[in-house]
Amino acid sequence: MKLSRRDALKVSGAFVAATAINACNGIGVKTPAKETIESSFVEFPKGNMPRVVVVGGGWSGLSLAKQLKIEAPQAEIILVEQRFEFISCPMSNLWLVDKIELEYLTHDYLQGARENNYTFFQASAYGIDKKQKILKTSNGDIEYDYLALAPGIDYDYSAWGIGKTLENRLRNEYPAAFKPGSEHMTLKNKIANFQGGNFIFTVPAGNYRCLPAPYERACMVADYFKSKGLKAKVILLDENNDITIKEHGFHTAMQELYKDYLEYVPNAKIQEIDLENKRVITEFDEFTFEDASFYPHVRGAKLLEILGFAKDTIYNRMEANIDPFTYEVIGEENIFVSGDARPMGFSKSGNTSNTEAKHVARLIARKINKQPAIKWESPVTVCISLVSIKPERGIFIHSEYAYNQKAGQFEFATPVTDEIWRGKHGEQNAASAYDWANAMYLDMFN
Ligand SMILES: Cc1cc2nc3c(=O)[nH]c(=O)nc-3n(C[C@H](O)[C@H](O)[C@H](O)COP(=O)(O)OP(=O)(O)OC[C@H]3O[C@@H](n4cnc5c(N)ncnc54)[C@H](O)[C@@H]3O)c2cc1C
Numbered sequence: 001m002k003l004s005r006r007d008a009l010k011v012s013g014a015f016v017a018a019t020a021i022n023a024c025n026g027i028g029v030k031t032p033a034k035e036t037i038e039s040s041f042v043e044f045p046k047g048n049m050p051r052v053v054v055v056g057g058g059w060s061g062l063s064l065a066k067q068l069k070i071e072a073p074q075a076e077i078i079l080v081e082q083r084f085e086f087i088s089c090p091m092s093n094l095w096l097v098d099k100i101e102l103e104y105l106t107h108d109y110l111q112g113a114r115e116n117n118y119t120f121f122q123a124s125a126y127g128i129d130k131k132q133k134i135l136k137t138s139n140g141d142i143e144y145d146y147l148a149l150a151p152g153i154d155y156d157y158s159a160w161g162i163g164k165t166l167e168n169r170l171r172n173e174y175p176a177a178f179k180p181g182s183e184h185m186t187l188k189n190k191i192a193n194f195q196g197g198n199f200i201f202t203v204p205a206g207n208y209r210c211l212p213a214p215y216e217r218a219c220m221v222a223d224y225f226k227s228k229g230l231k232a233k234v235i236l237l238d239e240n241n242d243i244t245i246k247e248h249g250f251h252t253a254m255q256e257l258y259k260d261y262l263e264y265v266p267n268a269k270i271q272e273i274d275l276e277n278k279r280v281i282t283e284f285d286e287f288t289f290e291d292a293s294f295y296p297h298v299r300g301a302k303l304l305e306i307l308g309f310a311k312d313t314i315y316n317r318m319e320a321n322i323d324p325f326t327y328e329v330i331g332e333e334n335i336f337v338s339g340d341a342r343p344m345g346f347s348k349s350g351n352t353s354n355t356e357a358k359h360v361a362r363l364i365a366r367k368i369n370k371q372p373a374i375k376w377e378s379p380v381t382v383c384i385s386l387v388s389i390k391p392e393r394g395i396f397i398h399s400e401y402a403y404n405q406k407a408g409q410f411e412f413a414t415p416v417t418d419e420i421w422r423g424k425h426g427e428q429n430a431a432s433a434y435d436w437a438n439a440m441y442l443d444m445f446n
Helices: 005-024 034-039 059-071 092-096 109-115 164-173 182-192 213-227 247-257 302-307 350-368 423-445
Strands: 051-055 076-081 119-122 125-129 134-137 140-143 146-149 153-156 197-203 232-238 262-265 270-274 279-282 286-288 291-293 297-300 335-337 381-388 393-399 401-404 409-412 416-418
Touching: 051 059, 059 076, 059 109, 059 146, 059 350, 059 423, 076 109, 092 182, 092 213, 109 119, 109 423, 125 302, 146 302, 146 350, 182 291, 197 213, 197 286, 213 232, 213 247, 213 262, 213 381, 247 262, 247 381, 247 393, 335 350, 350 381, 350 423, 381 423, 393 423
Parallel strands: 051 076, 051 146, 076 119, 146 335, 197 232, 197 291, 232 262
Antiparallel strands: 125 134, 134 140, 153 297, 270 279, 279 286, 381 393, 393 416, 401 409
16 A cells, blocks of 8 residues: 555654654653654645745745745745744844844744745755655655755855864854854854954955955944944954955045054965964964954855755855756756855845845746746845944945856956945945845845
């Protein structure tokens, strides 16, 4: 007799229960009832509607889920995200220095799902049965017709040639805070409680998440130390040979506003991190620190590697193995990857992920609606960085991309930068950062 998937889950639930009871016999440990174990397998019975399962409720996944429902209203959309609530990385540098409240960055996944007619499912995806088209998650299996993966990035400490013990200490004691949640909270506490001395930040090489954010963060923290009258200095160790974006604006702000509070060090490839003596040794120098936050290289989120959809690229390790024009996983049909996990050299930014996700949603919807595919459309990068808090002053870049056939890569096609941060002009740029963020949160959640 052939078992249905439902029967299989029942059998596995009963088996787990029986095993647990046997294992615990005689040692007086209370085991959960069979019904409890079975009911922990949440199921979404699949009807006739086409179903898209989106994994990752970040800037890409949220935008994708919403747009899919607009483009293919007859489809059922399930967004799988491991976190309980959304905390925005964009604008978080302002929260680190008490400029905005955490509430401004935090948003409600359930609201986003209700407003946009899809289902939010809080679970961690960990596997796939490609034959049966089943995604495996920590809270149960889900059948899919189309799978859209937007799991973002993970950190890659291997470039520093350090062992696991040091890596784990860095993750716990000196987190990068380039992924939302506890890392940001740890960093905020470090900054708030800093008594003086050197505070080291690092900038990795490669296509790391949000090119301007480490420079913006260094300016924000230097401004914060300065306004508190601390005898403190931010040391920004950059593995790159110069500031990677909006360099004129950042350089001038660093020189004119934070001369005694911020030291920018290019070509600072880290060779050793000595936590016992609080020393960092680079190719050319040695720095001591009172506190620090180390930003390592980035890689595609581990989920892609686990599912077998990752490859090493010229930009970063283990990013999505996709066709750069259709976003479809190479060798798979109807499985897509978007957002910061992509291998294309687009800026790893929220605006890029949001605009790209809308395009990918259209591609998937065309398949669902049995319409011919549409041509590749460039994502749009918009990035406004603040360089000072009092008054708030900012600089920005806006660009689309084009494919350079000769170089075999995507490049900025229409970059427009505004790096004038002095006077009213810079204050207007800073104000537009809030306008942008407000518009994006509305776009993703309402
Ligand atoms: C300090 C800072 C400032 C920034 N400033 C800007 C800015 O001003 N403008 C801008 O445009 N961009 C900015 N960015 C960049 C922006 O945050 C990212 O580019 C954007 O979040 C990428 O979107 P994503 O959906 O690919 O990844 P994420 O937003 O990271 O989302 C990925 C999601 O997938 C989930 N996930 C991963 N694995 C699993 C799994 N196995 N199961 C279930 N869920 C999973 C994660 O929990 C996460 O919620 C900034 C970033 C930082 C860190």
